[in-house]
Amino acid sequence: MLTARWTSAGLRLVTALLIATAAALPVRAFDTSAKAAYVADITTGTVLLSKNADTPLPPASMSKLMTLYVAFEAIRDGRLTLDEKLPVSSHAMSYGGSTMFLDTTDEVRVEDLLRGIIVLSGNDACAVIAEALSPDGTEAGFARYMTQRAQQMGLTNSTFTNSNGWPDPGQRMSMHDLALLATHLIRDFPEFYPLFAETEFQFDGRAPQNVHNRNPLLGMGIGADGLKTGHTSEAGYGLVGSAKQGDRRIVFAFSGLDSTTARAEESRAIVNWAFRQFAEKKIGTAGEVITTAEVFMGEAPEVGLTTGEDLVTLLPVLTGENLSAEVVYDGPVMAPVKAGDQLAQLILRPEGLPEKRVALVAVSDVPRGGFLVKLRTASRHLMRRFADGGVGDAS
Structure with a gap:
């Protein structure tokens, strides 16, 4: 499963190398003479x-x-x-x-x-x-x-x-x-x-x-x-x-x-x-959790993300099957969440090919939480402000 990091813009990005080998050859694009x-x-x-x-x-x-x-x-x-x-x-x-x-x-x-x-x-x-x-x-x-x-x-x-x-x-x-x-x-x-x-x-x-x-x-x-x-x-x-x-x-x-x-x-x-010059590669199975998205005000703090169907893509045969991937979504996601809700996009970047975007959906429901969830969320938000230097800053 992929790991996650935050950006200052408030988008949650997940980046990882899904498939890699040590010695990758450069991809040779088709040199068409067409206009x-x-x-x-x-x-x-x-x-x-x-x-x-x-x-x-x-x-x-x-x-x-x-x-x-x-x-x-x-x-x-x-x-x-x-x-x-x-x-x-x-x-x-x-x-x-x-x-x-x-x-x-x-x-x-x-x-x-x-x-x-x-x-x-x-x-x-x-x-x-x-x-x-x-x-x-x-x-x-x-x-x-x-x-x-x-x-x-x-x-x-x-x-x-x-x-x-x-x-x-x-x-x-x-x-x-x-x-x-x-x-x-x-x-x-x-x-x-x-x-x-x-x-x-x-x-x-x-x-x-x-x-x-x-x-x-x-x-x-x-x-x-x-x-x-x-x-x-x-x-x-x-x-x-x-x-x-x-x-x-x-x-x-x-x-x-x-x-x-x-x-x-x-x-x-x-x-x-x-x-x-290209071969099919299955890189994910429908229902398999690829990563998670943080859920705001939900009974669960996060929800798993998956593809709606098996994830198959083409890879150039000469690249050693190098493929980078990035998951992008506006986060955190506001509860409630329903299974099947589209929450993010998986961006695949095969070497030498245009990127490919695949929808990611929630694997399960996350109902909106009650009082304790609100208290936990407020505490987490306050701790994050302290970590970012946002409290007591006189500037």
């Missing part, structure tokens, strides 16, 4: 890499993921069905770039449109979905809705002016937001996520030149199963990806590379680095 990148192990909640990750950038077709998320929500809520056929407007038909080659005589099944977006990156398919779900029937109205929905989901650096990533000064997303969106898609819609691993989709035989998924990771045999590429002259080449090996899953997003070859090489390198 912005974000890599996270979502199984343990560990951020592995963050480079300009919160900078809003042109997302190109990677922003189609937000259109897909909104469409999946509509299907889940019964506002749209997979077999429903949607008309193609002249506006949707007008899009160039990657398309399904739809025209105004088409009525297309929603399921085909989804595959057309995921596999073929169809700009026209996005617009068809957008107009069907828009509050005012326009793609612009759908884009405004997407922006509002993104903000609700915590995508604070995302704004949309269209459904497909067509170049526009108002179309922006950060790599952190894209990785968070990918995580939502994986966790919120497991029934639809397998679509992102499909490598080919032939729609109606009309576009033989556009039937293959552009995600270079699919088929490499490294556990990759999504999500979306993007490219414009302004954005460069980017990718939002995910891969699963064993029980671990990573998500990542990067942007700003100069070729499809560079994108493919960077994607493979990120996946290999994330899985080979």
Whole structure:
């Protein structure tokens, strides 16, 4: 169990080295050539890499993921069905770039449109979905809705002016937001996520030149199963990806590379680095007391703190598993305390990685004390004032 010390600011800090070995090698960070990148192990909640990750950038077709998320929500809520056929407007038909080659005589099944977006990156398919779900029937109205929905989901650096990533000064997303969106898609819609691993989709035989998924990771045999590429002259080449090996899953997003070859090489390198250079380590068991917090005016003078679930983190394999930890809370805690109350944060600092914060909760109830507790507390407070020189000080 960790030991504690007081600070003059009134915060109680607990610091200790949880895991240590004598000879630790320096951690080598991944040297990405992308302009912005974000890599996270979502199984343990560990951020592995963050480079300009919160900078809003042109997302190109990677922003189609937000259109897909909104469409999946509509299907889940019964506002749209997979077999429903949607008309193609002249506006949707007008899009160039990657398309399904739809025209105004088409009525297309929603399921085909989804595959057309995921596999073929169809700009026209996005617009068809957008107009069907828009509050005012326009793609612009759908884009405004997407922006509002993104903000609700915590995508604070995302704004949309269209459904497909067509170049526009108002179309922006950060790599952190894209990785968070990918995580939502994986966790919120497991029934639809397998679509992102499909490598080919032939729609109606009309576009033989556009039937293959552009995600270079699919088929490499490294556990990759999504999500979306993007490219414009302004954005460069980017990718939002995910891969699963064993029980671990990573998500990542990067942007700003100069070729499809560079994108493919960077994607493979990120996946290999994330899985080979880090290992899971269990450092605590749910219910196990990690430290204690002093309780003011309670029947007990302190309460044990624990995590709500087993504490598992990633550690770089080359560091000798060095991990420092600090517990921070406003103290002392005022009674009464209920078991399960969140009272503190455990800050983990693996060498070479961003810190990770874990909530600590009370292991037991501490009722408010009676007269004797008040007397004991007052005596302790007076003794502390004497120790600090606060009594009889004429200055």
